[in-house]
Amino acid sequence: MTHRVVLLAFPGFQSLDVAGPMAAFEAAGRYTVQVVATTPGPVRSSSGVSWLADRVPAADRVGTFIVSGGEGVDAALQDAAVMRLLQRMSRHARIRIASVCSGSLLLAGAGLLDGKPATTHWSRTRQFQQRFPQVQLDADRIFTRAHNVWTSAGITAGIDLALAMIAEDFGQELAQAVARELVVYYRRPGGQSQFSALLSLQTKEHRFDGLLDDVRGQLMERHSVEDLASRAHMSPRHFARAFRDETGVTPAKAVERLRVEAARSALDAGAASVQKVARDCGFGDPDRMRRSFIRILGVPPSALRRSRAAAPADARS
Template identity: 70%
Template structure:
């Protein structure tokens, strides 16, 4: 049968036709409350960048529509062609549909105050342990005060922030296909590929191997 896909707030039009009744769907974050009120019979997943439920595909925004399109290409024509299209578009191949609409890394960077230099330091030295005590010392704070202040300002614990930075760097390296899985794990501070795999599953919902350029 035919497939139907929507981009951004176009999912509201699909919902109005009844096509989404009893199905999972997403929409742009700014329309989520409106969507939930108007269509309670739809299982809205407001934090996903795209959702596939049977023949129905919905995406959260214009750029998320690219991720949806790449997923469709991969499903119909294979991963290799989808990766080639992504490279032509100069975009990551590919963000998992369950990935959040909001980047915690962007939120960390936009947080005003004292921790941006520390985050830059972590990015430049991902292979280091970056224990709370080490980070607190770099920030010239006591470990307890640092951990509390960091979470208030960034919304993340120091350990979770470091993990996200490592996953971001590892994902970019794997997309390039230039280095081995073990080298990526070592240089990004995971230590071994199994720890990297667990972090990818936890944060992105996919294993590192799914992002390897082919």
């Protein structure tokens, strides 16, 4: 028995938001995949290439309904037909509803994410927070899940989302085989950061870029606010305020992010000793590192090691 996956396109959608999950479900061989639109026919993507979309099937024929993102999201938010469609699908508890990239804005606009955790493309974070404060946005995650509603981050995270769904539907072994077929990593945990910690802390002013780069190269050091302020030639109070104003996080949080990212990379590369990773990355002990991993990534180091162990060898190389 096949599971029907329906992918919603709209004018200005991002092609890869549809093509990525579609390729994963196709490779699994257990799904019927269909691209639809509120108005069937050619739908122009943000790249200018048009996709031929079908009419939306009856809800009782849909297993998973996935909403794409893209430049056209803002116009789609104002499209009453799109909002009605999403609300209609949400009334059927058996349907798994998901979004890729900025498509989460459409789910939020239809009221499907109220009080629920969600993620979106990092570039849409401020817009999302301002427009939908009732949603528990965590834009640093690859994907989120709240019962039958899933959201995923920017573009390629749609493949991670699809792999997680395949694993849930038909087991880890098939999801691993699909990852091997697509030559992608199986599988990034939902809590993994969308982008590097250093990149996320950079600002247009680049005032603290050099300091942060130095910190990343000396993670075993203490890096107190007083020490960082001295290196920035500022008073501790002025430094702490200016740093948070420009980066959006406290100095301590920034250092923690850099340490977690370095530790995650070391573990993913196959580091044999958790104790050594914790020491080299400045945590001091594994328990402190574990708490930071859960706080930043939502999972402990052991979960990342299990994920790596489950990955096919060619995806780890």
